[in-house]
Amino acid sequence: SQQGEEDPQALSIQEGENATMNCSYKTSINNLQWYRQNSGRGLVHLILIRSNEREKHSGRLRVTLDTSKKSSSLLITASRAADTASYFCATDAGNNRKLIWGLGTSLAVNP
């Protein structure tokens, strides 16, 4: 099932620029996760932020979480052509490990 919404649906930027993607959700969560998917491949986990955290960094990635607004953002700094992929957010609301997926943002980084 899907309840997350991501914007923008598609984003095209130049190498070196920053890319920001947003995710909104509807119910209370334990954590929110961001994944990346290269075309025709499986998903790769990028970062997990817990409900009691507000910001998290991993390399060039910065994730924020605002539980009052039920939203999260993923910032990729100094983008590279290799960052071209689809990015999905997913929320974990309970113990059954069944994630709720966003619709994804397709990012194109032009060299």
Place this chain on the structure above:
Amino acid sequence: GAVVSQHPSRVICKSGTSVKIECRSLDFQATTMFWYRQFPKQSLMLMATSNEGSKATYEQGVEKDKFLINHASLTLSTLTVTSAHPEDSSFYICSAPGRDNSPLHFGNGTRLTVT
């Protein structure tokens, strides 16, 4: 790190035949695995949760008799698309959770084309 292997990566079959897709956790045990379906340029749609040693839990609208799931060991879950039709053509992905709140580990997906 944890690795999930999915096989085959691509399969083409004729209408009416059955296709089996395997999902293996290579260096960890997975009592639960998730099977997803993904249409082009869309998000993941959870089809079912595979439970080791017991019946799978299917999402609403997913036909149990058409998408047979078997999770006979702690490292292997299989999805069999029975009596395949062209509308079953899609990208199927499996995943397995790590411990506690650790993230999902995904296979590389299977592109199924039914002719």
